[in-house]
Amino acid sequence: MLGAWRFLATLAAPLLRLHLRRRAARGKEEAARLPEREGHGAARPPGPLLWLHAASVGEARALLPLLEALAARAPTLVFLVTTGTTTSAAELPRWLSPALRGRVIHRYAPLDVPGWVARFLEGWRPALALRIEGELWPNTLAACAARGVPLVLVNARLSARSAARWGRFAPGLARRLLGLFALIVPRSAEDAARLKALGAPRLAPPGDLKLAAEPLPADPGALAALRAAIGGRPVWLAASTHPGEEALVLQAAALLRPRHPGLLAILAPRHPERGAELAALAPGAARRSQGAPPDAGGVYIADTMGELGLLYRLADVALVGGSLVPHGGQNPLEPARLGCPILLGPHMENFAEATALLERAGGARRVGADPAALAAAVADVLTRPEEAAAMAAAAAAAVSPARDLPGRLAEEVLALLGHGSDRAGPRAEKAEG
Incomplete structure (x- = not known):
């Protein structure tokens, strides 16, 4: 052969x-x-x-x-x-x-x-x-x-x-x-x-x-500028998303806003060239690739390369993309190292061992691939800061022995x-x- x-x-x-x-x-x-x-x-x-x-x-x-x-x-x-x-x-x-x-x-x-x-x-x-x-x-x-x-x-x-x-x-x-x-x-x-x-x-x-x-790196100046622009708003990051996931995130964000009116949902597509496509899904959303900071709107499109370290540091809760659709998931260890509470969809086959490790430790939580389930999980993390901190600490501890x-x-x-x-x-x- x-x-x-x-x-x-x-x-x-x-x-x-x-x-x-x-x-x-x-x-x-x-x-x-x-x-x-x-x-x-x-x-x-x-x-x-x-x-x-x-x-x-x-x-x-x-x-x-x-x-x-x-x-x-x-x-x-x-x-x-x-x-x-x-x-x-x-x-x-x-x-x-x-x-x-x-x-x-x-x-x-x-x-x-x-x-x-x-x-x-x-x-x-x-x-x-x-x-x-x-x-x-x-x-x-x-x-x-x-x-x-x-x-x-x-x-x-x-x-x-x-x-x-x-x-x-x-x-x-x-x-x-x-x-x-x-x-x-x-x-x-x-x-x-x-x-x-x-x-x-x-x-x-x-x-x-x-x-x-x-841990993924972040430019200190860019991090400080984004933090100042966001202020005290709660931040939900959907990281490394794939087609079909952003629409679910936007629907879930709409369900969350009556209870969390200042919520900022950040969409960070796995492939930044999809920025225009996401802008069509969220008319009026600011796009980072165009130099725009987060504005008063509820959606920010982070269609740039190499800035996940920056975004994970800003997020109060993060959904790891590629997991709401049958793609197999992206790397859940990246947010684990940066103290970010982690949500995972049902499709994490590409990182089955890492996912099992984080779940056993209590450092990540599974969610259903529908807007209501997403909204409920995000709301639970945002309204229970002690639980969110425990998740982040457990995830960091799980990856340290290597x-x-x-x-x-x-x-x-x-x-x-x-x-x-x-x-x-x-x-x-x-x-x-």
Whole structure:
């Protein structure tokens, strides 16, 4: 099957090139950087280079604590971070600490075409390749293994559905690909069991880097300005919303206003380009992308990029988007780190473990996907400040135990490199099974 995949990917290269151009025309790719998708653009600095790949924004942000831990332990390492979305490319430089800014290079990841991957690896010559979550591209993994580049998979996740599909249609391929990794760190015990059943030979103890991420940043000046504009009004944030959710939020806000006349409902769409669409749903609402502050109206459209840290700090209660519609939910750990009471809709499959953790701790509450249920839940939080504070404290406490994970993973990675560690080798074998 690996040979068939290699043949088909090579055959598909012209179509993939056309697909990339079409994505660029829709703003989903950077036209000037399309050559990077074919492995061009290497500008390798001297010294050891570590390649870390993250699919999108959430995965890239989860890598930051690991990057910090690696940089602190190995001052000569340089880091190549690849991602697959324009949003992650735009946000990554904003997240980097001063210590990392001169040591992190960003490129778009090459697609899994043999020639493109070979060009990328020949240009960058990484000493080790680390991937996060579920990025198992066969040609890329095989090419790394053929060049003797150690492979590491962290936050390895495998849903029950994906595990069943692999086991039914390609068990041999799954076993071979997982066997290429020198170290696999499952995200949870459930993921570990599924990976082991598919033949993963080297599993470290589970650990979720997303639990160890730093709180989302916020510009102090912008935060002070927004707080002054809002004043003492109660704030309900609907964060990272998807189509179909904003209408429910607006209907719920209308139900709340007789009891909370000053309520400000902030709509922060997952995709900021939907700002005009939301403005049509809420005529007269101020739009942040146009430089407008919250006015006397009851709705504010935060159609900007990279400001969730700002908005969560302002909110008295937040609904995590993607959960009222069958999308699977967005990251509930972001508001948990910022002391914001959390409401979740019925669809949180993408973050099932994090959701269960927060619910067990009492740090998040489920709500129904209808205006009346939303309004009742928001009103309950707004009128019971002691309960809201207890929710926020419980959520923050639930995510705190993962703080030592980045350091442990950094030691494992550096041991594989034979660089910067007193340990003889990775501890995965001790934890196997």
